[in-house]
Amino acid sequence: MEHGTRDIKSSTFCLTDEDHTLANALRFTLNQDPRVVFCGYSIPHPSDAQVNIRVQTTGAHAGLVLKDALQNLRAMCQHIRSTMDGAVKEYKENPPVEAMETEETEE
């Protein structure tokens, strides 16, 4: 859902059934986009599962910028997943021999 669409450069997007989990991660990817002048999010009421994300850009369509941010986040997730799988596989193939020892000294 989108509010304030008179100006394509700045919009507020209302996401239902979302919370800080997505909104904060999204704010990060949005902020990292050079086209974004301002972005932020708010949860109008803690009892409502709803977040408002404000995006203001230098000229690009705010909706497209948000979509790019989402796609970036998804691409990051995919990379994290494959990296994680690789790391777990590597650990299972050659588990560290002194794992127990270092654990004891650390505690």
Place this chain on the structure above:
Amino acid sequence: MPKVSALNMPDVPMGQLPPHLELQRTRVSCDKDAPTHTENVQSAGAYTSVGVDNSLCLDQFRKNFRVTVVRLTEDDMEFDMIGIDPSIANAFRRILISEVPTMAIEKVLIKNSTTLVQDEVLAHRLGLIPIKADPRLFEYTSENDNPNEKNEKNTIVFKLHAKCKRGEPRLPVKSDQLKWLPGGSEFKVEKPSGPDSTPETSPQNKYTNFSCNQDSMPQFANNPIVPKHPDIIISKLGPGQEIELEAHAVKGMGKTHAKWSPVSTAWYRMLPEVVLLQDIEDELAEELVKKCPAKVFDIEDLGKGKKKATVARPRSCTLCRECIREENWEKRVSLRRVKDHFIFTIESSGALPPEELFTEAVKILEEKCERVIAELS
């Protein structure tokens, strides 16, 4: 005087930040009174004036992002996640705790309970028992409590029948006495008998509507569903007391109730970094080693009776700041945290191994993105 561009600054390295700014950007410094530079600079244009691009470049992310597993056991895992923003690390943590689904007991049909434990307390205790069943093999049940919709794809039924005979000592009822009923509920719905009552075997007379036995399904044939731990005490029966009940487990999420949370905890901390700003020798070195309750420092023997302090185990630093509390120590030792290095720990409660839980959490964040992308298009 020749004209010189204001941007001609030979002492400012273009393309990289001056060291003090780089330190502020990448490290939290833990000073004696309070931590400083705790914020993360997210804005893409934050360092434009010094010619540094702070924007997100996926190739850069792919190059820098690393994961190393430190410890991995059946239900416990610790790994380092390097090169990631806290907002994303926190998203995974939040999803692990509240949005990765598991199976937990939601409905308890109590036929008889003469124990001291009240029925609702007993039901609550049963709900909290972790069940070793892969939630990915099940579907969510619908909101309404319709027995016809409780089928082999969304419900697990357990039976508990325990009795303490008169004249015998008190009998603890443990979670291994919960017996899986692959065929669904065995209780009959009591209805007033009349000419229009349905026949005994009709599905309307049962609390579930299984079309086949769960143990005949390939995924459960050699993998029976049991509580994760066999020794959880559910109740204690006194002589003559009895419990007979049926427990129906369904799929759910931690944000509805903590019993569905797949982790006992999932947390992360930033990597501590301990830097000796000057050589610390002899008595001072001894003093430093003695100061640290986490045993971060070691003494290196330089020969000729000379000793030097070294940072041997920075990971065990708890940032108690004991080493910089006394005067003059702040200029010798610097305590920092690396902002993009997370030591992530997942303690699974048993439904799935921790590494799979993490993969599921990442998938859920991806699904969230996809959902919004679909709504925007």
